[in-house]
Amino acid sequence: VGELQLIEAIRDVLDAPGERVVRWTGDDAAVVRARPFAVTSIDTVAEGVHFDLSTHSPADVGHKALASALSDLAAMAAEAGEAYVSLALPESLATGDALQIVSGMATLAKLTGTTIAGGDVVRAATLVVTVSVTGWADSQDQLVGRDGATAGQALGVTGELGASGAGLMLLRRAVPSVDRSVTEALTGRHRRPEPRLAAGRALAHAGATAMIDLSDGIATDGRHLARESNVRLEIDIDALPLAPGVAEVAAAADRDAAELALTAGEDYELLFTIPPERWDAAASASDVPLTRLGSTLDGEGLHFTGGDAPDLDLLRGYEHL
Amino acid sequence: VGELQLIEAIRDVLDAPGERVVRWTGDDAAVVRARPFAVTSIDTVAEGVHFDLSTHSPADVGHKALASALSDLAAMAAEAGEAYVSLALPESLATGDALQIVSGMATLAKLTGTTIAGGDVVRAATLVVTVSVTGWADSQDQLVGRDGATAGQALGVTGELGASGAGLMLLRRAVPSVDRSVTEALTGRHRRPEPRLAAGRALAHAGATAMIDLSDGIATDGRHLARESNVRLEIDIDALPLAPGVAEVAAAADRDAAELALTAGEDYELLFTIPPERWDAAASASDVPLTRLGSTLDGEGLHFTGGDAPDLDLLRGYEHL
Numbered sequence: 001v002g003e004l005q006l007i008e009a010i011r012d013v014l015d016a017p018g019e020r021v022v023r024w025t026g027d028d029a030a031v032v033r034a035r036p037f038a039v040t041s042i043d044t045v046a047e048g049v050h051f052d053l054s055t056h057s058p059a060d061v062g063h064k065a066l067a068s069a070l071s072d073l074a075a076m077a078a079e080a081g082e083a084y085v086s087l088a089l090p091e092s093l094a095t096g097d098a099l100q101i102v103s104g105m106a107t108l109a110k111l112t113g114t115t116i117a118g119g120d121v122v123r124a125a126t127l128v129v130t131v132s133v134t135g136w137a138d139s140q141d142q143l144v145g146r147d148g149a150t151a152g153q154a155l156g157v158t159g160e161l162g163a164s165g166a167g168l169m170l171l172r173r174a175v176p177s178v179d180r181s182v183t184e185a186l187t188g189r190h191r192r193p194e195p196r197l198a199a200g201r202a203l204a205h206a207g208a209t210a211m212i213d214l215s216d217g218i219a220t221d222g223r224h225l226a227r228e229s230n231v232r233l234e235i236d237i238d239a240l241p242l243a244p245g246v247a248e249v250a251a252a253a254d255r256d257a258a259e260l261a262l263t264a265g266e267d268y269e270l271l272f273t274i275p276p277e278r279w280d281a282a283a284s285a286s287d288v289p290l291t292r293l294g295s296t297l298d299g300e301g302l303h304f305t306g307g308d309a310p311d312l313d314l315l316r317g318y319e320h321l
Numbered sequence: 322v323g324e325l326q327l328i329e330a331i332r333d334v335l336d337a338p339g340e341r342v343v344r345w346t347g348d349d350a351a352v353v354r355a356r357p358f359a360v361t362s363i364d365t366v367a368e369g370v371h372f373d374l375s376t377h378s379p380a381d382v383g384h385k386a387l388a389s390a391l392s393d394l395a396a397m398a399a400e401a402g403e404a405y406v407s408l409a410l411p412e413s414l415a416t417g418d419a420l421q422i423v424s425g426m427a428t429l430a431k432l433t434g435t436t437i438a439g440g441d442v443v444r445a446a447t448l449v450v451t452v453s454v455t456g457w458a459d460s461q462d463q464l465v466g467r468d469g470a471t472a473g474q475a476l477g478v479t480g481e482l483g484a485s486g487a488g489l490m491l492l493r494r495a496v497p498s499v500d501r502s503v504t505e506a507l508t509g510r511h512r513r514p515e516p517r518l519a520a521g522r523a524l525a526h527a528g529a530t531a532m533i534d535l536s537d538g539i540a541t542d543g544r545h546l547a548r549e550s551n552v553r554l555e556i557d558i559d560a561l562p563l564a565p566g567v568a569e570v571a572a573a574a575d576r577d578a579a580e581l582a583l584t585a586g587e588d589y590e591l592l593f594t595i596p597p598e599r600w601d602a603a604a605s606a607s608d609v610p611l612t613r614l615g616s617t618l619d620g621e622g623l624h625f626t627g628g629d630a631p632d633l634d635l636l637r638g639y640e641h642l
Contacts, residue, residue, distance in 0.1 A: 022358065026549060027466045028396040028534060029362035029456070034355035037343065040438070041350035042405040042453055046445035075349040084363040086407075086451045117361070124367035125447040130407045132363055132453035135350070145348050213349060228347060 003121055006095060010119070013102045017115045021082065030117040032082055035136040039143065041072035047090075047127040055171040058097040059104030060191040065129040066105045068215060070112055070195035071268040075213040077144045077204030078135030080197055082117040083109060085131050088124035101129065112197055142204060149210035149229035149273035153296045156279070158199045158270045159288045161214070162257065163189035163243035165264020166250065175252040182245035189243065193268040199286045203272050206282035211272040217265040222302050225271060232299030237307030241291040258307055324442055327416060331440070334423045338436045342403065351438040353403055356457040360464065362393035368448040376492040379418040380425030381512040386450040387426045389536060391433055391516035392589040396534040398465045398525030399456030401518055403438040404430060406452050409445035422450065433518055463525060470531035470550035470594035474617045477600070478535070479520045479590045480609045483578065484510035484564035486538075486585020487571065496573040503566035510564065514589040520607045524593050527603035532593040538586040543623050546592060553620030558628030562612040579628055 011025050023031040045051055045065045056064070066083055073080055085105065089098055098121075109116050114133065137143050167190030169175050170183050177183065196213070203211065212225045218235065226233050237258045250257035261267075273296055274282055283290045294305070332346050344352040366372055366386045377385070387404055394401055406426065410419055419442075430437050435454065458464050488511030490496050491504050498504065521532065533546045539556065547554050558579045571578035582588075594617055595603055604611045615626070 022461060023464075023466060027468075028393040028532075029360045029399065031397070031458075031461070031464060032359045032361065034357055034359045034457075036355055038353045038355045038359060038455070039350045040353065040403070040405055040453075040455070042407050042439060042441050042451070044407040044409055044441050044443045044445075044449075044451065046409050046443055046449075048446055049444045072349040076352070078350065082361070084361055084453050086363050086365040086453075088365055088367050088409075088449050088451075118363060120363050120365050120451075122365045122367055123370045124365075124449050125369055126445055126449075128365075128367075128409050128445050128447075128449045128451075130363070130365065130409075130441075130449075130451040130453075132361075132405050132407075132451075134359070134361070134455070136355075137352075140343060140352070143344075143352060145344060147348075211349075 006098060006121055009099055010102050013099055014106055014116050015110060017117060021115055021117050024117045030082065032117065035138055037137040037140060039073055039076050039078035039135040039137060040132065041069055042130065042132040043069040043072065044128060044130040056191055058100035061129060062101035062104030063108050063192050065131045066108050067193045067195050067268065069131040069133040070114065070197060071213040071215065073133055073135035074195045074197045074200035075211045075270055077142060077200045077211065078137050080112050080114045081134045081136045082115045083131055083133045085116060085119040087121050088128040089121065090125060090127055091123065093127060112195065144204045144208050144211045146210055146212050146225045146228035149225065149231045149296050151231055151296050151298045153209060153273045154276045154279050154292055155233055155235065155294045155296060156272055156274065156290050156292050157241065158196050158286065158290060160241050160243035161267055161269060162246035162261030162264060164193060164266035165260050166246045169249055169253055175249055178245060178248050178252065182248065186243065186245050186249065190266065193266060195268060196270045196288065199288050200270055202285035203270065203282055206274065206285050207278035208272045208274045208282065211270055214267045214269045214271055215265055217263045218271060219262045222271060226301055232297040232301060232303055234294040234297055234303045234305060236294050236305050239291060239293050327419060327442055330420055331423050334420055335427055335437050336431060338438060342436055342438050345438045351403065353438060356459055358458040358461060360394055360397050360399035360456040360458060361453065362390055363451060363453040364390040364393065365449060365451040377512055379421035382450060383422035383425030384429050384513050386452045387429050388514045388516050388589065390452040390454040391435065391518060392534040392536065394454055394456035395516045395518045395521035396532045396591055398463060398521045398532065399458050401433050401435040402455045402457045403436045404452055404454045406437060406440040408442045409449040410442065411446060411448055412444065414448060433516065465525045465529050465532045467531055467533050467546045467549035470546065470552050470617050472552055472617050472619045474530060474594040475597045475600050475613055476554055476556065476594055476615045476617055477611050477613050478562065478592050479517050479607065479611060481562050481564035482588050482590060483567035483582030483585060485514060485587035486581050487567045490570055490574055496570055499566060499569050499573065503569065507564065507566050507570065511587065514587060516589060517591050517609065520609050521591055523606035523608065524591065524603050527595065527606050528599035529593045529595045529603065532591055535588045535590045535592055536586055538584045539592060540583045543592055547622055553618040553622060553624055555615040555618055555624045555626060557615050557626050560612060560614050
């Protein structure tokens with residue numbers, strides 16, 4: 001199958017764009033009616049690094065590539081707009097699998113109101129999927145960066161932690177099997193993470209001062225937020241909202257559950273700061289539960305309290321390439 | 322070198338953005354003040370397919386990746402805005418080489434008024450560079466698609482053809498060496514193509530009705546334009562503006578020079594249609610010479626006249642993956 005046939009087949013998989021998109025496939029570039037502020041992030045997933053086709057279906061790969069890019073828009077509190085997709089495909093990948101990548105992406109695009117408006121398809125020695133997403137905002141005030149936290153604010157997180165990391169261990173059969181429904185839930189969280197777009201906008205509207213998505217885990221991403229805001233994050237280990245089954249999987253692997261939740265990454269939950277008096281408004285506006293992890297203090301970096309506070313030096317090295 | 326150190330080193334290579342860019346590196350996404358229409362294209366180059374590190378320096382690779390994306394904006398007559406860059410880097414690639422990729426890109430960005438506003442750096446088994454570029458326009462009328470040509474218009478092309486294809490043959494030592502200055506000119510055109518941003522806007526302003534950039538060559542890209550506009554393109558083989566040395570290289574390789582110019586691609590010149598009475602205005606507004614290749618007719622596809630008209634069936638198969 002040549003490039004042109006594949007592109008035509010891809011076009012058939014995609015929904016026709018709404019009226020915001022003036023030109024899409026079939027031209028040199030897509031043309032979109034803009035709103036005052038464009039919010040853009042580009043994210044890449046590569047075979048053997050971010051996924052394996054032994055543990056991820058092609059549709060999972062498409063979902064994951066788009067989800068990780070949209071998660072950045074969620075962390076800015078932008079409204080999802082368009083996605084531009086590059087598929088670098090090895091010759092060994094069947095055409096049907098390439099279309100399944102696009103289908104997985106298209107399903108998530110539909111759920112999140114995102115239009116896949118353009119793309120590129122090339123050959124490469126290994127499967128690499130890159131997604132550039134653009135979201136929109138009518139004013140800068142609607143957006144939240146990493147740099148707005150000040151001392152004396154509440155530190156919170158959306159949803160549950162550790163599910164993706166535990167799910168990956170189960171997918172790799174790195175731990176003895178656990179209860180089947182727990183396995184399905186955890187591996188599902190790893191294969192199909194949900195970008196917290198609605199929660200991000202609700203948090204911003206409620207008054208969140210700084211936000212970041214947990215792609216690498218709090219041990220890494222929390223440090224980014226602390227550095228950009230120039231504050232210290234105090235985190236109560238006992239408050240971490242571990243997903244059901246994470247403790248069990250961690251125990252089976254002889255690992256500390258909190259350390260797994262703080263470092264394994266790819267949960268794509270949002271870590272945020274907010275004035276404490278705005279907490280209740282945020283909790284009732286968010287479509288996912290919020291958990292208060294601690295507070296912001298003068299200083300820098302992360303400080304853990306409660307539980308078996310993990311060794312910060314051990315956590316310091318975690319950086320995903 | 323970890324991801325964070327590399328990203329910091331990359332930030333040092335980049336120029337600080339202008340006031341159009343509200344947030345850039347250091348946040349989850351870049352935030353840019355928009356103009357009414359966003360024009361976006363994503364392009365990928367992969368090692369072993371679009372370049373080889375034996376023939377391209379890392380800076381060439383960066384230049385080429387950005388140039389091919391910007392060329393799409395040129396073909397739409399958009400003004401260059403921002404670029405978002407994904408680097409998928411094999412472990413074997415030295416950090417200095419990764420920075421050289423960014424440097425090559427940054428040099429072209431500066432020349433073209435493009436801001437590198439965000440990116441992603443990941444590991445992968447092979448080197449893959451993806452660039453998503455966004456350009457801007459204040460109205461749709463300023464932009465030119467592939468679909469606006471009607472019968473009875475002039476067909477033209479910017480600059481020279483065949484240089485990139487001949488340059489690649491010289492880089493691969495697939496032909497006996499030719500004159501040294503010719504070799505340098507042709508290989509330079511292959512390694513560092515120039516996106517025709519100014520010419521594209523001048524042509525649009527002068528009244529061009531359809532435009533496409535020659536990434537794959539007229540045999541392929543001309544057919545795209547003909548199909549989208551629902552016209553037939555009549556092309557005079559004798560009028561093709563072959564770059565100096567192309568005939569010599571083609572002869573040394575025992576290939577037809579016109580066939581090389583029509584099929585080798587990567588010249589990144591613009592093929593356009595325009596009402597004949599607007600030709601002189603276009604020619605005086607363009608910063609590169611224009612050559613009239615022929616006319617648009619009722620019908621479909623390509624029709625060659627003059628010279629040794631190449632076998633269309635032979636050309637039909639050319640599709641770059």
